[in-house]
Amino acid sequence: MNLVTSSPKSLLLQFLLLIATHGALGWPWPSLGGPSRAVGRVLNFFPVPVTEECLSDDSRRTGLCLNTYECRIQNGESHGACALGFGVCCVFTSSCNAEVANNVTYFVNPNFPGLLNDVGECSLRVKKISKDISQIRLDFVNFNLAQPNRKTGVCETDTFVVTGGASNDLRICGLNSGQHVYYDMDDEKDYITINIRLTKGNYNRMWEIKITQIEFSQRAPAGCLQYFHEVAGTVQTMNFAVNGRHLADQDYVICIRQEHGMCSIAYEPCDENSFKIGPPIFSDTGIEGSGDEGGSGPSGSQVVSMDVFRECSDRVMMPCDSEEFITPQGGPGICDLLHCGNNFCTDKETPCRIESSTTPFVMRVQFGPGNREENPEDNLGMCIRYEQQQCSS
Secondary structure, three states, X not given: OOOOXXXXXXXXXXXXXXXXXXXXXXXXXXXXXXXXXXXXXXXXXXXXXXXXXXXXXXXXXXXXXXXXXXXXXXXXXXXXXXHHHOEEEEEOEEOOOEEEOOOEEEEEOOOOOOOEOOOEEEEEEEEOOOOOEEEEEEEEEEEEOOOOOOOOOOOOOEEEEXXXXXXXXXXXXXXXXXXXXXXXXXXXXXXXXXXXXXXOOOOOEEEEEEEEEEEHHHOOOOOEEEEEOOOEEEEEOOOOOOOOOOOOOEEEEEEEOOOOOEEEEEXXXXXXXXXXEOOOOEEOOOOOOOOOOOOEOHHHOEEOOHHHHHOOOEEEEOOOOEEEEOOOOOOOOOOOOEEOEOOOOOOOOOOEEEEEOXXXXXXXXXXXXXXXXXXHHHOOEEEEXXXXXXXXX
């Protein structure tokens, strides 16, 4: 177990605080003109001998196990005991126009958990706690901003932007509770900036974002905006919600850590309506410009040519080596790296399951610029369940 170390300045502040509050520390003090005497109160101000995170007493937030005075000096709040009662679980919370430099901080809207319907900007600067910090992880515990333009997917009313790191700027809006992202820090810069811009009133907003500083040894693989550690889970594009619309100008990689003993991975849509990225590939009336290149699809529908399919400006790409359809004929389908339209697989009529043994387990989301208007019902986004498969003996 590592010992917690405190800066000389911090220890001095603790020392002065104790003297000012209690007058003495319970040690024998030399007396002028008389014998030494001891004050009958002993207070422990030494650092707590742990560096671990802890769970607050409401089992909701994560804090740092610190000495109670260290927690107070750093403007944290005590939420239960830790380290066998020698320390407190210190939770750090911050809001607009502040700078934070802690392992774990919660960034919340003013008056949280109340709603915010004001107009203005709210910024937070996140400063590295050490040179070993390689990434910042943002967990959107609660994230409810105004929706993007439903026809274009552009964030116009509200924007959440992260800048100042080695990664490209992150820009999102809408409903993203439960999502997370990793943002690379710049080696030459010791902070990043989070800025939330609200341009219209009468919208009820709420945000509660857990900000965790990640050391290099614990970082997500390079290029991964999202990194999932579970054997099975759910992946969603940003702003996937009822009456939502996927965002424009998105290009990022979702990574899933390959667990021990797992050699492949299977993907399935969350439900029959959980993959809608652009107009349907199959259309009863055909798609303008497809001409004679398309063939006949199910029920005589026109099929977009593969060239047109590959030019989808909004799409999801994933390595795969087999695609299994649940069809009356029971025959296998064709595995394609690119997915767009209103069905995860190429057969519109049936659900599907995609398996891949290609490693690493990744998928790339590419949503083009919002320079055209489309039916929002055709652009809900993606919700995919994944499950890693054990290696065959």
